[in-house]
Amino acid sequence: xxxxxxxxxxxxxxxxxxxxxxxxxxxxxxxxxxxxxxxxxxxxxxxxxxxxxxxxxxxxxxxxxxxxxxxxxxxxxxxxxxxxxxxxxxxxxxxxxxxxxxxxxxxxxxxxxxxxxxxxxxxxxxxxxxxxxxxxxxxxxxxxxxxxxxxxxxxxxxxxxxxxxxxxxxxxxxxxxxxxxxxxxxxxxxxxxxxxxxxxxxxxxxxxxxxxxxxxxxxxxxxxxxxxxxxxxxxxxxxxxxxxxxxxxxxxxxxxxxxxxxxxxxxxxxxxxxxxxxxxxxxxxxxxxxxxxxxxxxxxxxxxxxxxxxxxxxxxxxxxxxxxxxxxxxxxxxxxxxxxxxxxxxxxxxxxxxxxxxxxxxxxxxxxxxxxxxxxxxxxxxxxxxxxxxxxxxxxxxxxxxxxxxxxxxxxxxxxxxxxxxxxxxxxxxxxxxxxxxxxxxxxxxxxxxxxxxxxxxxxxxxxxxxxxxxxxxxxxxxxxxxxxxxxxxxxxxxxxxxxxxxxxxxxxxxxxxxxxxxxxxxxxxxxxxxxxxxxxxxxxxxxxxxxxxxxxxxxxxxxxxxxxxxxxxxxxxxxxxxxxxxxxxxxxxxxxxxxxxxxxxxxxxxxxxxxxxxxxxxxxxxxxxxxxxxxx
Numbered sequence: 001x002x003x004x005x006x007x008x009x010x011x012x013x014x015x016x017x018x019x020x021x022x023x024x025x026x027x028x029x030x031x032x033x034x035x036x037x038x039x040x041x042x043x044x045x046x047x048x049x050x051x052x053x054x055x056x057x058x059x060x061x062x063x064x065x066x067x068x069x070x071x072x073x074x075x076x077x078x079x080x081x082x083x084x085x086x087x088x089x090x091x092x093x094x095x096x097x098x099x100x101x102x103x104x105x106x107x108x109x110x111x112x113x114x115x116x117x118x119x120x121x122x123x124x125x126x127x128x129x130x131x132x133x134x135x136x137x138x139x140x141x142x143x144x145x146x147x148x149x150x151x152x153x154x155x156x157x158x159x160x161x162x163x164x165x166x167x168x169x170x171x172x173x174x175x176x177x178x179x180x181x182x183x184x185x186x187x188x189x190x191x192x193x194x195x196x197x198x199x200x201x202x203x204x205x206x207x208x209x210x211x212x213x214x215x216x217x218x219x220x221x222x223x224x225x226x227x228x229x230x231x232x233x234x235x236x237x238x239x240x241x242x243x244x245x246x247x248x249x250x251x252x253x254x255x256x257x258x259x260x261x262x263x264x265x266x267x268x269x270x271x272x273x274x275x276x277x278x279x280x281x282x283x284x285x286x287x288x289x290x291x292x293x294x295x296x297x298x299x300x301x302x303x304x305x306x307x308x309x310x311x312x313x314x315x316x317x318x319x320x321x322x323x324x325x326x327x328x329x330x331x332x333x334x335x336x337x338x339x340x341x342x343x344x345x346x347x348x349x350x351x352x353x354x355x356x357x358x359x360x361x362x363x364x365x366x367x368x369x370x371x372x373x374x375x376x377x378x379x380x381x382x383x384x385x386x387x388x389x390x391x392x393x394x395x396x397x398x399x400x401x402x403x404x405x406x407x408x409x410x411x412x413x414x415x416x417x418x419x420x421x422x423x424x425x426x427x428x429x430x431x432x433x434x435x436x437x438x439x440x441x442x443x444x445x446x447x448x449x450x451x452x453x454x455x456x457x458x459x460x461x462x463x464x465x466x467x468x469x470x471x472x473x474x475x476x477x478x479x480x481x482x483x484x485x486x487x488x489x490x491x492x493x494x495x496x497x498x499x500x501x502x503x504x505x506x507x508x509x510x511x512x513x514x515x516x517x518x519x520x521x522x523x524x525x526x527x528x529x530x531x532x533x534x535x536x537x538x539x540x541x542x543x544x545x546x547x548x549x550x551x552x553x554x555x556x557x558x559x560x561x562x563x564x565x566x567x568x569x570x571x572x573x574x575x576x577x578x579x580x581x582x583x584x585x586x587x588x589x590x591x592x593x594x595x596x597x598x599x600x601x602x603x604x605x606x607x608x609x610x611x612x613x614x615x616x617x618x619x620x621x622x623x624x625x626x627x628x629x630x631x632x633x
Contacts, residue, residue: 043384052099057102057110064111067095074225142549149602172229175224178356179380180351180436186340187211187228190315193233194268197208197313208337209305212276215342218381220318224342225272230315235269241278242296252279252297260304260314276318282327298327305335315614344379346475347372357384361391364401374411374454374474386410412455416469417462425458425465431497433458433466434597435590439497440468441608442586442593444490445578449483452620455608456593468494473620481529483521488575489582491516496580497590505557521564537564 056062056076063225072095098106100276174184193200193207200207213221229236238260263271279297305316318325318336330336345353350372358368375383387402389410394402415417425433437456444450454471461467470490495509528534537556556564583590593611597603609621617625 009202028527033106041166049089054098054102056327057106058098060109062110064113065095067112067114068113072098073233091282123531129622132188134518146408152362154581159207164383170227172223172228173230176356177227178352179219179350180220180224180342180344183213183224183340183342186229186338187224190228191231194234194466195315197268207315209334210318211338211340212323212331212336212341213317214377215321216324216344217321218379219342219344220380221342222274223380224271224340225270225317225319225507229270232268233271233478237269237271237344239264239271239273241273241275244279245294250293253300254292256297256300256304256553263314267309269315270315271314275320276327276330277320277322280318280326280330282325283329298330304328312455321381326410338448343462345383347376350383353380354387357387361387362401364403365403366402366407370404371407371411373473374408376472378392382414386414389413402523412461414471414555416464416467420462423465425460429465430458430598432502433508434505434594435501436494436498436506437466437468438590438594438597439493439500439579439583440490440494440512443493443582444468444470444486444611445498446582447486447489448618449480449486449580450490452605452618455602456597456608458597459601464511473623481523481527484523484529485571485575485578488516488519488580490571492521492572492576493579493583496583499589500580500583500587516575520568520575523571524567530571532563532567543633 029562034403053062053074056074061076062074064075093139095112172187177184181447190207207216213224215221226238228237237259244255259271263289265268279294279301281294283295283298303435309599316336323331323339329337347369352372353371354368358366371386375386378386387410390402390406393406393410399406437458441453441456443455451470451472454469456466456468458466494512495505496508498505523529523530527538528536538554539561554561589611593608596607596611599608605621609617609625614622
């Protein structure tokens, strides 16, 4: 990675050369091959005794004799084979000495060649002597390269690991980010400053040095930061907070210094630190007094942000979903001056996000607004995953397009878990489950403030044997006391139905009771919705190293604790009696709907509302039926 951006016309640099040891090794192998090539003419052949050689000469069978150093090679007239013969041990034994007793007339027809071995032996010996020398040089160079690489690695340990986006890569724009209009409006000032800094500096304005994006996971914080860099067309340094901290003290601070040094060389640019809470947690907190290396890294970040020169045009952006644990010094003016909240999208924003992620998907007759209504609380990442699940489902069924059914089933899979058709229920269990789920639906239907019933099912999903899905027609940000009571009545409707029809309860209501108890306790201790008055009982744990959610500090007496328990019990029992009263009055509906559910296993909102007269339906239910009718037409 280069410290400075190359010019647009510059070509990509060539790759690093290979290790010279490899070249030396190849040369050595080549020299060895040459040695065997030059030595191939003197390869070992069949040895024959001296007597056999002389007899062959006397018989006139020898065609050619070759004298090579201390060896004599000869070939026969009737064969193509060549036999090698080593002379006697005495060096004075020459060819003339060996053939002195042979008739000279027999030697006239024999071709005798004497090879001068001095010249060939010189090159052969030279090549042979180069082999160990080349191996030694190669090994020495290899060791030197390894030592140099180790030294470079040690020196680079304190370098920043921030990734610099290349110009060739596709850049994100604000058009790729949907559902965060307020956040984009806040960040447009940053983009305008990076494009036209003089417009602000001439009037004495200072652009914020740091921008921190706060919001739940999956809401598009990183995407927004990339979009800012893409809109401004400036370099974008991306690094995670956890990449600063190592086991060695001082490495994190060194990487921070190197990061900001590179950023200043590439100004104007954006430095984005994702999950900054990994290094930006409150200092001096936790059991043991904190983490020294992490705090040194944080101190270096604070110092670097204060040390920016005027006009450097380096903007630091950060993202976190835990702003409550950050150090106050990190959030003061002059550092992260601006906080941009990237919250979960509302109905309109969810529709816009679905439109963005549906661009490259073949949807057919899909009402994205309807899908947005069915996905309250979904983040941008959840919506992207939803369309991806629907596309996978359609491709698995060899479909060419994605239809509404694929998306609706994917929503149910994400919200309630995948279907478990392999879990077979007995007839009795199926009946109990049906009455339990219809009890939820009826108690909610006849509770004015409860959300409308969207679907009832006794198909096993995840860990549950059935499900009743309540779906609001619009996003709500506030909940009233009466709505909590109606919601508790719907939660306890299944428990009440089991007791009313079968005379006893099963373990299927355990999760409902847990949720109801949690809501009732929050009504008493956090929301002030009880006779105990508008008082908060219990304080959140302020220990940042325990996540601040480890528990609640008890700031009330034993007597008040008993009163809280009694008030929680009163709320739950009152809601249970309300649910039981509703089901007793609507027992006929309970039986009819339960029988239909046992037969069909799943009832839609339209199927459920068909059991009731139109005059008894809520406005939200009538609106849903009207929209369904218009859609079918």
